[in-house]
Amino acid sequence: MFSPSLRSFLLAACTVALAGLSTVKAGKAGTMEVVGHSGVSAQMMFLGDDSKVYILDKTENNPINVNGHPAWAVEYDIDTNSYRTMDVRTNTFCAGGAMLGDGRWLVTGGNKAVGKNGDTARPGKGYGAWNGGKALRFLKPCSNQSCQWKDSAAVHLDKERWYPTVEPLKDGHVAILGGMRDGGFVPTSGTNEASYEFYPPKGEGGSRHMPILERTVPLSLYPITYLMSSGELFVQAGRQAILWNYNSQSETRLANIPGAPRVYPASGGSALLPLRPSNNYKETILFCGGMALGKGDNWGDEAGPRVMVTQRPASTSCEQISPFLGGDWESVDDLPEARSMGQFIQLPDGRLWFGNGVKTGTAGYTDNSRSAGEPVGKSFGDNPSYQPYVYDPTASAGNRWKAVGRAKVGRLYHSSATLLPDSSILVAGSNPNPDYTTGEKWSTEYRVERWYPEYYDEPRPSRKGLPSSLSYGGKGFTLTFDSASAASKAKVVVIRTGFSTHGMNMGQRMIELASVAVGKKLVVSQLPPNPNLFAPGSALAFVVVDGVPSRGKFIMVGNGEIGKQPILEETVLPTKRDDQEDETGELLEREVDVQESFQQHKRGGSAYSRINKSVRDRL
Numbered sequence: 001m002f003s004p005s006l007r008s009f010l011l012a013a014c015t016v017a018l019a020g021l022s023t024v025k026a027g028k029a030g031t032m033e034v035v036g037h038s039g040v041s042a043q044m045m046f047l048g049d050d051s052k053v054y055i056l057d058k059t060e061n062n063p064i065n066v067n068g069h070p071a072w073a074v075e076y077d078i079d080t081n082s083y084r085t086m087d088v089r090t091n092t093f094c095a096g097g098a099m100l101g102d103g104r105w106l107v108t109g110g111n112k113a114v115g116k117n118g119d120t121a122r123p124g125k126g127y128g129a130w131n132g133g134k135a136l137r138f139l140k141p142c143s144n145q146s147c148q149w150k151d152s153a154a155v156h157l158d159k160e161r162w163y164p165t166v167e168p169l170k171d172g173h174v175a176i177l178g179g180m181r182d183g184g185f186v187p188t189s190g191t192n193e194a195s196y197e198f199y200p201p202k203g204e205g206g207s208r209h210m211p212i213l214e215r216t217v218p219l220s221l222y223p224i225t226y227l228m229s230s231g232e233l234f235v236q237a238g239r240q241a242i243l244w245n246y247n248s249q250s251e252t253r254l255a256n257i258p259g260a261p262r263v264y265p266a267s268g269g270s271a272l273l274p275l276r277p278s279n280n281y282k283e284t285i286l287f288c289g290g291m292a293l294g295k296g297d298n299w300g301d302e303a304g305p306r307v308m309v310t311q312r313p314a315s316t317s318c319e320q321i322s323p324f325l326g327g328d329w330e331s332v333d334d335l336p337e338a339r340s341m342g343q344f345i346q347l348p349d350g351r352l353w354f355g356n357g358v359k360t361g362t363a364g365y366t367d368n369s370r371s372a373g374e375p376v377g378k379s380f381g382d383n384p385s386y387q388p389y390v391y392d393p394t395a396s397a398g399n400r401w402k403a404v405g406r407a408k409v410g411r412l413y414h415s416s417a418t419l420l421p422d423s424s425i426l427v428a429g430s431n432p433n434p435d436y437t438t439g440e441k442w443s444t445e446y447r448v449e450r451w452y453p454e455y456y457d458e459p460r461p462s463r464k465g466l467p468s469s470l471s472y473g474g475k476g477f478t479l480t481f482d483s484a485s486a487a488s489k490a491k492v493v494v495i496r497t498g499f500s501t502h503g504m505n506m507g508q509r510m511i512e513l514a515s516v517a518v519g520k521k522l523v524v525s526q527l528p529p530n531p532n533l534f535a536p537g538s539a540l541a542f543v544v545v546d547g548v549p550s551r552g553k554f555i556m557v558g559n560g561e562i563g564k565q566p567i568l569e570e571t572v573l574p575t576k577r578d579d580q581e582d583e584t585g586e587l588l589e590r591e592v593d594v595q596e597s598f599q600q601h602k603r604g605g606s607a608y609s610r611i612n613k614s615v616r617d618r619l
Helices: 004-018 211-215 484-488 579-601 605-618
Strands: 032-037 044-047 052-056 073-077 082-085 096-099 105-108 135-139 150-156 165-168 174-177 195-199 224-227 233-237 240-245 250-254 269-272 285-288 318-321 329-332 343-346 352-355 358-365 379-384 389-391 401-403 415-419 425-429 447-451 477-480 490-496 499-501 504-506 509-512 515-518 521-524 537-545 553-557
Touching (some): 032 082, 044 425, 096 504, 165 224, 165 504, 174 233, 211 233, 269 343, 343 415, 343 504, 490 515, 490 521
Parallel strands (some): 096 165
Antiparallel strands (some): 032 447, 044 052, 044 499, 073 082, 096 105, 105 135, 135 150, 174 195, 224 233, 240 250, 269 285, 318 329, 358 379, 389 401, 425 447, 477 521, 490 537, 499 504, 515 521
């Protein structure tokens, strides 16, 4: 046992050491709370920088105004829970979005100009919007409240796209897939847009046909899309799944998804599981929940479904597929409760948050109270879930789901969520109505909530030493920890939080960098020399020690430009020393620290001799 004086010294030293760790406000872990008001309903949302989240709504009669018309965009400050109104020229109703390789956000597609109750208006009239079907809107996030949306008619898509999916590509371009040409519940062949295009345009520009989006009508909107390591796009719509080679304009058919349909308006949750060096970064895509209505004709057409949906239970099934590890669908732990419109968010500890959505019904709404879908108010969804879960893909079968916290606000159609730099999650939106609505069972929602993981109150690792950019291959970097034990439990992960809308986070993904611990140091590689694994643009980097992440640091992945990325040789990491060498190194470092500190504090020779002998005995 140490003497009281030495124990006091060691406690003081520990206090000084912990002072270097980033801290968070205590008392939040494992909870969820209402923190603010969004100003406009959060149909779309994305994290822009350390403190700003950007929120977009469809054009509607929100009570707040900008430049003489109702606002449908704000910059939300997560530190003060206040907002700044922003102006957007076109109607962003059910747009898609993602980040370009230069760090700008692109939001594209939408619907016609509208007025009261969502009725079509002349361009620029009604609530002041212009047709957003071909719109390309750009934002470079800022911290000084000066940035504005650039939304010019001179730059536009080739086709009108309402409900498009946007996916970042290896060269900083984005692919823009699908959508429909006019509003409605689901498309028919006359309104469906079975094509895709690029921004910036590739080759001769224009749109290109994509057969899966033709075959899967009416469940072809917001196709679920992930860039794969091969450079192909994984695309899932209806019950079909393919790998699409956009260079050769060809597809590889995969097995049909065995569970319920997942795309809008069935709206199951999906996520690309964390990419890890332990399995050579092979992709696995997870799907949970959704809705089955029997035969496809039951989904109806632009006017709505042909059968009752609001009280039909959503699916509890979860399946995953690894296209390059056999390509078969695998059933995994069912959801603890039925869910449609549920949403996955990547957490830096490697787990996934799953929240929002309803236990019965689907996405969508109607102003026809006599609709066969039997709306509740105007909503085709009912019985929202207030229970968020955390999913651990590495846990044993039967033990992957855990309930954490509880929401206070029901999040139905047009809800969104995003990861924040402190690893909490911002949740907002819910508006299954054609216009700003009060007095309905499920009215327009402006309350903003924040969910906190179980480790939120714990001291966080330092992020000191994280670089400001990552390359594809090249020389690695080194992080230094207080002990060899901490270094051996540490890793670095990179997360792109994505563009959140309709239960999706377009472009969201997480990758763990290869690393090796040597004593108190963690030597970390650059990204693998394959930009298909993680497209260029800004992202959050975290240091994670024994499951607890640091505060995220915004970094640039790639060269910060749109275009072919520099590819370097794969990072060469040192050979890991064995456990005995690591432990010995740690103890020798402790001995030196004790010697120096003890002399500085003049605690006396006898106490020093005892601790010095104790350390040497352990060696």
